[in-house]
Amino acid sequence: MTTTYLATHAREQLAQAQMVVDRHLAAGVHGRCLACGQLEPCDAPNRASAVFARYGRMPCRRPGLASRGVR
Numbered sequence: 001m002t003t004t005y006l007a008t009h010a011r012e013q014l015a016q017a018q019m020v021v022d023r024h025l026a027a028g029v030h031g032r033c034l035a036c037g038q039l040e041p042c043d044a045p046n047r048a049s050a051v052f053a054r055y056g057r058m059p060c061r062r063p064g065l066a067s068r069g070v071r
């Protein structure tokens with residue numbers, strides 16, 4: 001039961017961290033994150049990477065996501 005909870009909790013944490021990474025990946029032509037407006041690299045993906053490190057995982061990369069602000 002505890003193991004199941006931890007696995008579920010870990011999956012939820014990793015999925016949420018992945019959403020943060022995906023959302024804050026693209027920067028506009030002004031060099032600012034399209035999600036939060038901070039100069040790249042912004043803080044949110046750095047905080048999310050701590051979650052990936054905690055579980056020994058790497059974020060998934062999806063081709064084309066980073067080019068959203070370039071068009």
Ligand SMILES: [Zn+2]
Pocket residue numbers: 023024033034035036037038042043044
């Ligand atoms: Zn951002």
